[in-house]
Amino acid sequence: MLKASVYVTIKESVLDPQGQAVKGALHSLGFREVAGVRIGKYMEIALDTDDRAQAEERIRAMCEKLLANTVIEDYRFELEGPER
Amino acid sequence: MNFGVLVFPGSNCDIDCFKAVEETLQQPVEYVWHTETNLSKYDCLIVPGGFSYGDYLRCGAIARFTNVMRALPEEADKGKLVLGICNGFQILLEAGLLPGAMLRNRTLKFRCHPARLRVESAETPFTRDYGEGEIITIPIAHGEGNYYCDEATLAELRKNRQIVFTYAGENPNDSVAGIAGICNRQGNVLGMMPHPERATDRLLGSEDGRRLFTSILNTWRERHGAAVVG
Numbered sequence: 001m002l003k004a005s006v007y008v009t010i011k012e013s014v015l016d017p018q019g020q021a022v023k024g025a026l027h028s029l030g031f032r033e034v035a036g037v038r039i040g041k042y043m044e045i046a047l048d049t050d051d052r053a054q055a056e057e058r059i060r061a062m063c064e065k066l067l068a069n070t071v072i073e074d075y076r077f078e079l080e081g082p083e084r
Numbered sequence: 085m086n087f088g089v090l091v092f093p094g095s096n097c098d099i100d101c102f103k104a105v106e107e108t109l110q111q112p113v114e115y116v117w118h119t120e121t122n123l124s125k126y127d128c129l130i131v132p133g134g135f136s137y138g139d140y141l142r143c144g145a146i147a148r149f150t151n152v153m154r155a156l157p158e159e160a161d162k163g164k165l166v167l168g169i170c171n172g173f174q175i176l177l178e179a180g181l182l183p184g185a186m187l188r189n190r191t192l193k194f195r196c197h198p199a200r201l202r203v204e205s206a207e208t209p210f211t212r213d214y215g216e217g218e219i220i221t222i223p224i225a226h227g228e229g230n231y232y233c234d235e236a237t238l239a240e241l242r243k244n245r246q247i248v249f250t251y252a253g254e255n256p257n258d259s260v261a262g263i264a265g266i267c268n269r270q271g272n273v274l275g276m277m278p279h280p281e282r283a284t285d286r287l288l289g290s291e292d293g294r295r296l297f298t299s300i301l302n303t304w305r306e307r308h309g310a311a312v313v314g
Contacts, residue, residue, distance in 0.1 A: 017187065017258075018192065021192055066141070066149070069178065069185050072185040
């Protein structure tokens, strides 16, 4: 079994209204050093395979097809599990 | 003219769309459950508003992989009319039938009120019964109607006259160029955030949405050599 941790965030070039609101809230709480907040999604995907190379390819396909909308979002992922 | 209103788990404007067609146009209309694979009998397909699949992951992201949405592009390629309203617009964007994507409203608020729109193009099959530049009142009801596309796409939309409706006055969601509705390059697929089906009778506060439906019927009649109404 492998575990994929997938992170999807709004692209740097696109305004993130939620991130802006949270940044404002942190400022109002006195965390003046907060220069920016971007909110995204974190997904854990359990994979019934031990083939890391194939898993990497399949996760990338999942991100491109469904997990991220690449018009507005970027994605990255990490794989955990038995090393070959 | 045969109308089909697609229905997904979580659709909630399907009945309004059905009634708008039935009462405004007196044309045959059916609900089409998302499992249907053949849409060939319909002349116009309406993708209604609501919260398909609970808006999980992203609005419209899961609905786009249903059977009906896999069958829809083939019908659109034949030149049939496709109207996506609100969540229906989001689904058409996710499906790639229209360019761009939706972001959360800039204010993060769910905005639900009548909105003034400018008809930017009266040359589409959906807007021929409006005047070019006419201001109409149609309600909006969405939390994610902040239309986004990059500069190159916006230039394309402008060049090909694909911007069909913009917000006149206040932009309720901070969409790019005040966009409220766009069509594809061929003009037969329209996506819009405002709800014309909720503006088909004065008792509803506005009947400015009626002409969107009469435009569809008149376009179809003209293509099929039947008498044009109105």
